[in-house]
Amino acid sequence: MRILIINGSHRKGNTDIAINKIKEEILKTKDIVDVLNLKDIEMKLPDGCEICAESGICPNILDEFSKKIEPSIRNYEAYIIATPIWSDGVTPLTKIFWDRIVSWCHTDRMYLKGKKLAIIVHGMADENSWDLAISWIKGVCSWEGSVFAGSFKFKSSSKVGDIQIDEKALSTFINDII
């Protein structure tokens, strides 16, 4: 299976640490795992035209994302969004990414249809602060026709390296995806 992990963090921090750990675990199963670090890509704001929603490459926004990244991310069987929680939701980078790739407008070009989609969320508050992001991804699965493959939550702080990962819950999460 080919899996893409999308890192929505705005800095090199706890999300990177968690992704490295998760990637290591998945690689034991011989699946292919790539990581897309959104902070390292030139990715402009969506311009509000409907082409984004039609799975097309936007002709109005010529950036690294439209030229190099968007054409290269379609052939995965599973997608995992990994995002810190900001103000009870996903980060701006995560949201911009999704609004650049939405494909619900053109039913024959919905490349996320039937694919697995999962989310990893973490933050310094409690689970009440994280649930909105999980509800959001469930909504995305519903209109993209994707299969919700699970969520993994863990506590982190603003201090890099300060994360609390439940190994058993992580292993269940990974098994549900692969």
Ligand SMILES: Cc1cc2nc3c(=O)[nH]c(=O)nc-3n(C[C@H](O)[C@H](O)[C@H](O)COP(=O)(O)O)c2cc1C
């Ligand atoms: C602008 C901002 C808003 C945040 N809002 C929340 C929040 O609503 N709930 C929460 O649990 N943590 C919140 N946090 C804490 C981060 O999720 C936490 O520090 C996380 O470890 C950061 O991940 P990173 O190291 O990959 O940047 C916020 C952090 C920032 C910078």
